[in-house]
Amino acid sequence: MNYLDEQFIKTTNQRNWLLKTDKLSKEFAERADYYDRNGVFPFENFDALKEEGYLHLTIPKEFGGHGVSLYEFLLVQEKIAQGDGATALSLGWHLGLMMHLHVTQKWDKEIYKRVCHEVISTKALINSAATEPNSGSPARGGKPETIAVKENGHWIINGKKIFTSLAPALHYFIVPATIEETGEIGDFLVPRSTTGVVIEETWDTVGMRATRSDDLILTNVHLPENALVERKEKKERPSAQGWLLHIPACYIGIALAARNEAVSFAKTYQPTSLPHPIKEVPEVRRKIAEIDIKLTTARTLLYSTANKWDETPQEERGKLAYDLAVTKTVVTNTAVEVVDLAMRIVGGQSLYYSNPLQRYYRDVRAGLHNPPSDDITNKIIGDRAFRE
Template identity: 25%
Template sequence: MSLSPTPNLKVNSQQAEAPVPLPNEPAHRIRDDAEAIEIAQRLASEFAREAARRDREGILPLKELDAFSQSGLWAMAIPKNLGGAGVSWVTVAKVIAIISAADSALGQLPQNHLAGVAHLIADGTEAQKHELLSEVLAGLRWGNAFSEKNSRTVADFQTRFKQDGDEVVINGEKFYATGALLAHRIHAVALDEQDRAHLIVLDRSSPGITIINNWSSFGQRTTASGTVLLHNVRAPLSRVIPVFQAFERPTAAGPISQIIQAAVDVGIARGTIEDTLHFIRERSRPWIDSGQDRASDDHFTLAAVGDLKIRLHAAEALLWRAGQAIDLALQQPDESTVAEATVATAEAKVLTTEIAILAGNKLFELAGTRSTLQEFNLDRHWRNARTHTLHDPVRWKYYHVGNYYLNGTPPPRHAWS
């Protein structure tokens, strides 16, 4: 199925873009965790083939994104009683890591979709769940209009909505709107007259929505994380979800958002390390003082690779542990389980950030000067790691983790914790 009549849509086109068509046929229904992993592995092998070219030439992954959402993986976390596979959050993290190792932009694109759907499941009405989850199960993608770049802090939203009869009217400007350009639905965060945050699920084609493809970062270039303008956009009251409630009580909303981010970083690290090993084996020369015939036999290179792999495996172990803690917090939500899930996810976020950045640095150190040539585009790994790990600074993770273990203080409740 073709997503768009312009399959080579370029990054940073600085223009408003038309909505993408709805899927021509329903998405596949994932059965269980094992099938989710198998499908992710198959897709990753396909996505990896042109990942470097897409990054180099600024081509948005339209065909790949369509295959991704039609595979059923974007609905994998919907509980069984609501029609989904109900896979564990360990499996969700593994799927995102697998895809991100192939193409970290594609791995990031479902992040806000998965987090938004989790909010719907936690705080939506039964009627909202029935309507909107059936769309997600059919293959419709959500793109976010969450963050704003001109506010005092990330949680200081300027976008607002007012009720007008049985509708609401939304006005505001969003940025970092990952996936909105390529989505079928846009979930926008807006404040009511009491300054409470709500999630409003909008049709991508609603009058008043303008999406500008102006994401100009040096990393994660093909995530379509540009601007969303909302001018007197109308939506039925039935599309308004009171997400502020998720942070007024103990819920797994925060760690769910964070574990997906950490999984992207693990994937970046994996892909970087694999490209490092391949380059050393196939192209690098041994250093003159090593006395070796092959770069792959250099003692210092071997030790450095061992260090990278150990750190990667440690990060993965903490990531899977965080997924288990989130699963428990979803089953038994209380102050204790949610705090433990939040802390476990923060610990994983620290190590996944560190290994993603370290791997990007070590690639060039170990592979040598030749690895910096533009023809290989290996710098995309460092660029992607450096850009994506800026999401939710780990310096605050250390603080909250320490405060929890030393003083028993639970981490704060918000989407960045």
């Protein structure tokens, strides 16, 4: 680890987690190109994460998990992303949701305890499958076209979801659907083994290829009555979901990897026109300084927001919705800028498929499309200014 890794470590426990994660991250980096080129899910990486107990990192201690704080979760997320961004983003959805479900306590406690037990004992993975072809992301207010019908004491669900990250590895899907009888939107817990659940392999992107965010097809899926785990409430103002900071943590981790690649290149690359490596060139040093300033600024915002979340009582966290939205926008856009600067230092060689920078460039841009997107953040911040 370098001084940038050390920058935000505050406790011995955090250092221990980072040292442990650093080893895994280096292993993941060696396999990242293979998973990216072939567009396959990184099962080997997840086997290692399962073996080391990372799947229950955010499960509270009372249910057998490690019970880490949001701050600690982000430290781990950022470090994994330095090795493989797709692995980090995939793990982040699972860990973030497990944290969110505990914090909000909107599920029946026994159902949550059962899922926690399965995560720990059988290494089960869970993620939300919310985005649809026509309604888009729920963050934009679209009503699900996936329909849930109640019949003879059970639910029948039909619909299609896209962008289902971890699709090949999931054991549970959290599926938002419109309840036909009332028009309400409900979240349904759908086990992968249920008849009528099919994964359609459609993921064909240039970035985050290894997340395998394929389509989920639900055809006459029969579920018990208690599969309805939450009825959604209409929200007029942005909701405060601290767990979503796993998204910017992932992308700034990718940016850190790009920075390190550029520094390493500058130390060794010496064109025939120079009597020394390009690290001695003032413009190269200026760009590295600019990168480090951007990283320090963005990460300071990220970890101060996470710390604020951890220290704020649950009933007052709604006030942090704006902080969270601003943090995601600033950190993710900074990550894109840092990767671009790193590629300018390396030059044309950064576009070679053999160079990880081209993968960082493709992966980091995906963050611009994760929630909340920049236009939504700009709207809510602008609305707040004129409302007050």
